[in-house]
Amino acid sequence: MKTTEDKLLDDTAIIVSDGCCVQLGTTPALDDVTFRINKGKKVAVVGPNGGGKSTLFNAIAGLVPIVDGSLQINGMNPKDAKGTISYVPQRDLINRNFPLSVKQVVEMGLINKSSLNLFSRKKINSKIKEALENVGLAEKINENINNLSGGQFQRVLIARGLAQDADILLLDEAFSAVDVGAQEDIMSLISDINLDGKTILVATHDINNLEEKFDEVLCLNRHCCAYGDPSEVLTKDVIEEMYGSHFEMFKTHTPESHMKNND
Amino acid sequence: MIEIITEPFKYDFMVRSLVTAIASGIMLSILGPFAINRNMGFMADAMAHATLPIIAVGVFLGFSISELGVPASILIALFLGYIIKNSNVGEDTAIGIIFSSFFALGFILISVLNVTINLEDLLFGQILAVSQFDVFIVIAMCVAVVSLVIIFFKQLLFYSFDPIGAEVKGLNTNFLNYLFLIILSVAIVASLQTVGIILVLSMLLIPAAASKQITDTFVPSIYVSIVFGVFSSVSGLFLSYFFNLPSGPTMSLVATSIFVICFFISKLKEVRV
Numbered sequence: 001m002k003t004t005e006d007k008l009l010d011d012t013a014i015i016v017s018d019g020c021c022v023q024l025g026t027t028p029a030l031d032d033v034t035f036r037i038n039k040g041k042k043v044a045v046v047g048p049n050g051g052g053k054s055t056l057f058n059a060i061a062g063l064v065p066i067v068d069g070s071l072q073i074n075g076m077n078p079k080d081a082k083g084t085i086s087y088v089p090q091r092d093l094i095n096r097n098f099p100l101s102v103k104q105v106v107e108m109g110l111i112n113k114s115s116l117n118l119f120s121r122k123k124i125n126s127k128i129k130e131a132l133e134n135v136g137l138a139e140k141i142n143e144n145i146n147n148l149s150g151g152q153f154q155r156v157l158i159a160r161g162l163a164q165d166a167d168i169l170l171l172d173e174a175f176s177a178v179d180v181g182a183q184e185d186i187m188s189l190i191s192d193i194n195l196d197g198k199t200i201l202v203a204t205h206d207i208n209n210l211e212e213k214f215d216e217v218l219c220l221n222r223h224c225c226a227y228g229d230p231s232e233v234l235t236k237d238v239i240e241e242m243y244g245s246h247f248e249m250f251k252t253h254t255p256e257s258h259m260k261n262n263d
Numbered sequence: 264m265i266e267i268i269t270e271p272f273k274y275d276f277m278v279r280s281l282v283t284a285i286a287s288g289i290m291l292s293i294l295g296p297f298a299i300n301r302n303m304g305f306m307a308d309a310m311a312h313a314t315l316p317i318i319a320v321g322v323f324l325g326f327s328i329s330e331l332g333v334p335a336s337i338l339i340a341l342f343l344g345y346i347i348k349n350s351n352v353g354e355d356t357a358i359g360i361i362f363s364s365f366f367a368l369g370f371i372l373i374s375v376l377n378v379t380i381n382l383e384d385l386l387f388g389q390i391l392a393v394s395q396f397d398v399f400i401v402i403a404m405c406v407a408v409v410s411l412v413i414i415f416f417k418q419l420l421f422y423s424f425d426p427i428g429a430e431v432k433g434l435n436t437n438f439l440n441y442l443f444l445i446i447l448s449v450a451i452v453a454s455l456q457t458v459g460i461i462l463v464l465s466m467l468l469i470p471a472a473a474s475k476q477i478t479d480t481f482v483p484s485i486y487v488s489i490v491f492g493v494f495s496s497v498s499g500l501f502l503s504y505f506f507n508l509p510s511g512p513t514m515s516l517v518a519t520s521i522f523v524i525c526f527f528i529s530k531l532k533e534v535r536v
Contacts, residue, residue, distance in 0.1 A: 061427075061431040062431070063427065063430060063431065082430075082433040083433040085431055086428075086432075087427060087428055087431040089425065089427045093425075093426075093427055094424065094425045094428075095301065095423060095424050095425070097299075097302070098300045098424045098481055099300075099478070099479060099480050099481050100420075100424060100480065101480050101481075104420070104480075105424070107417075108417075108420075108421045108424070108425070108429075108432070111417050111418060111421050111429075111432065111434070112433060112434070113418075113433060113434060113435060144479050144480055157428075160428075164432070
């Protein structure tokens with residue numbers, strides 16, 4: 001892992017959305033969404049339920065069609081950029097009935113269309129081991145995933161993305177259903193990975209202290225309410241635009257009110 | 264003792280039955296662990312029942328059940344896969360509609376076309392009646408199913424565990440979905456003469472469920488499932504021969520007995536821990 005000082009500032013855009021529109025059935029799920037994420041950024045994607053966070057991830061991953069505008073990943077259409085992205089979907093979309101070992105899950109990061117055999121090779125084993133060492137779970141390599149805690153399982157899925165050596169890591173609701181300690185572990189892991197130049201997008205409901213955890217925040221409520229430095233863009237107006245009548249619940253989380261509390 | 268074991272194989276029909284039982288046991292129990300972990304029991308049952316109208320029309324046109332096997336199973340898999348993906352009534356409901364309506368259509372066709380089919384054999388299996396040709400077809404289907412599972416094992420596992428992750432990684436998930444439905448359908452249709460439309464589900468699910476009770480991870484659960492599946496079908500065949508019992512139900516009950524034993528072993532393990 002690189003240190004903070006070694007981290008290269010790279011202003012090259014890796015995800016560019018220009019008026020992107022996505023429709024689910026007849027309902028517009030994303031409407032005229034415009035933003036530009038540079039390489040190596042750690043971005044929080046926030047917004048209400050149904051605000052389009054997962055839809056945006058699905059669009060970036062090439063899983064849903066763009067009906068209007070454009071979305072470019074590394075200069076390519078999302079469908080052509082598959083393989084450069086690792087997606088950790090919401091927990092309930094993964095079938096944990098399968099009694100898989102940690103090794104088998106991480107190995108999935110190395111599987112592609114031409115993976116046509118049953119047996120692991122030495123090179124694959126070393127990549128799996130390295131990815132698990134990076135997430136601090138090397139000793140769990142042969143453990144059944146059903147014996148892991150929620151936080152450990154998230155780390156295994158992140159290790160899968162590391163084994164894949166993906167440029168972009170999408171984490172949908174990475175902090176849901178894990179305790180505070182595990183949330184901190186995952187956040188610290190995300191920061192370490194980010195130091196290696198990966199671009200990381202995390203969909204989250206938690207808007208507390210975003211400025212301490214993320215480089216940028218993308219505020220979504222079907223359209224892009226704001227995008228930029230969390231300490232600048234998370235204003236009362238933006239929060240009200242996202243959460244509407246529930247704004248009262250979040251008003252203490254604006255940068256201004258944080259500063260007031262600290263005083 | 265050895266004479267007792269080899270005694271049934273003085274008869275050609277018992278040799279043919281043994282080979283068919285082993286092939287069916289392997290095919291169904293290699294797919295069973297995928298089916299139980301993906302909750303596809305109802306789907307598999309629908310596949311078996313949906314064969315009835317195809318068999319009715321096929322036999323009316325002069326084909327044997329073995330000759331109909333491959334086209335029927337591909338047709339059923341593609342049809343079920345398409346309807347489930349494109350219907351808006353939910354997967355369970357769509358499967359239920361196809362299951363019951365195809366089964367009903369099958370009975371109506373058998374009656375209207377005046378087809379000579381022994382329904383009891385079709386529903387519960389009649390392994391002792393398999394011909395040499397049937398044996399070749401079942402062996403070919405078994406080789407095809409096992410080969411495809413081995414070749415696409417990693418991709419099928421990835422898709423079954425995390426379909427979204429697999430698609431983002433660039434796997435052809437549409438192909439993998441239909442591939443699995445087709446090989447499952449082939450295994451089911453190829454085993455109809457062994458255990459019949461109703462009991463084929465028991466040979467698909469029970470060895471896999473028993474294996475899951477006593478194994479910790481997925482790959483060993485497949486090996487153990489195959490051992491249980493083959494043991495159930497072969498010992499069921501022997502028991503049916505010596506005690507003059509119907510073969511399909513005997514195989515099914517042997518598998519159930521194995522499951523009960525494994526269930527109690529896993530409970531004992533839990534108590535000790």
